[in-house]
Structure formats: C-alpha cells, structure tokens
Amino acid sequence: MREFVDSWVKAWNAHDVDAVLAHFAEDVTFRSPVAAQLVGGDGTIRGKAALRAYWEEGLRRIPDLRFEVLGSYVGVDCLVINYRNQKGGLVNEVLIFDGPLVVDGYGTYLGDDANPAGATAG
Numbered sequence: 181m182r183e184f185v186d187s188w189v190k191a192w193n194a195h196d197v198d199a200v201l202a203h204f205a206e207d208v209t210f211r212s213p214v215a216a217q218l219v220g221g222d223g224t225i226r227g228k229a230a231l232r233a234y235w236e237e238g239l240r241r242i243p244d245l246r247f248e249v250l251g252s253y254v255g256v257d258c259l260v261i262n263y264r265n266q267k268g269g270l271v272n273e274v275l276i277f278d279g280p281l282v283v284d285g286y287g288t289y290l291g292d293d294a295n296p297a298g299a300t301a302g
Contacts, residue, residue: 181259185252192247197235205281212287214297241299267298
C-alpha cells in the first residue's frame with residue numbers, strides 16, 4: 181500500500197485529478213463534509229464522474245491545496261491515510277477497496293471547523 185499512498189499524495193499535490201481518479205472504481209461512493217460544503221447535498225458523491233466534478237470544484241476553490249502524509253494504516257481491503265492539509269487541519273481519508281480500486285471512501289476532519297479545507301466562497 182506504500183506505493184498507493186505515494187502515488188495518491190503525489191497526484192493530489194500536483195493537482196492531477198486524472199491520476200487520483202485512476203485509483204477509483206466507476207461506481208465509487210465518497211462521503212465528506214467538504215463535499216457537502218462545495219457541491220451541496222448530504223456530502224455523498226456517487227460515481228466517478230461526480231467525484232471528478234467535486235474534486236475539480238475543490239481545486240478551483242482551494243488553489244493552494246497541498247497534503248503532507250503523516251501516516252497510513254492498512255486493514256483488510258481498506259486503507260486510512262492520515263494527513264495535514266494546506267490549512268494545517270488534520271484529516272483522515274478512509275478508503276475501501278475491491279481489488280486494486282477504491283469503491284468507497286470517506287473524508288474525515290478533526291474538530292468542528294465549518295470550513296475544514298479552507299475553500300473560498302463559490
């Protein structure tokens with residue numbers, strides 16, 4: 181999983197949405213309070229196309245996005261990536277795999293900051 185984490189953070193820090201999406205299944209589901217903030221709804225993103233749209237909007241509104249991986253934790257068919265974002269916030273990305281692809285993901289943030297990713301107004 182070390183290669184996955186290295187590839188994931190490198191792609192994010194390069195703002196290369198295609199490279200990040202290469203790790204995700206077509207029917208992926210991703211949940212995040214930042215998704216709710218940026219694209220509305222309950223924070224649940226369904227499908228790779230919708231995930232692309234969410235992440236592209238995120239990069240538009242968070243142009244200085246950068247992650248520093250602090251640790252990664254491997255489970256059975258899952259991975260948790262603990263990182264600090266450009267705002268200094270602590271984040272865990274919880275990724276559930278089916279084979280080599282992520283089928284379910286969760287962005288989780290420490291604390292109760294209403295804008296944990298530091299996004300600008302829409």
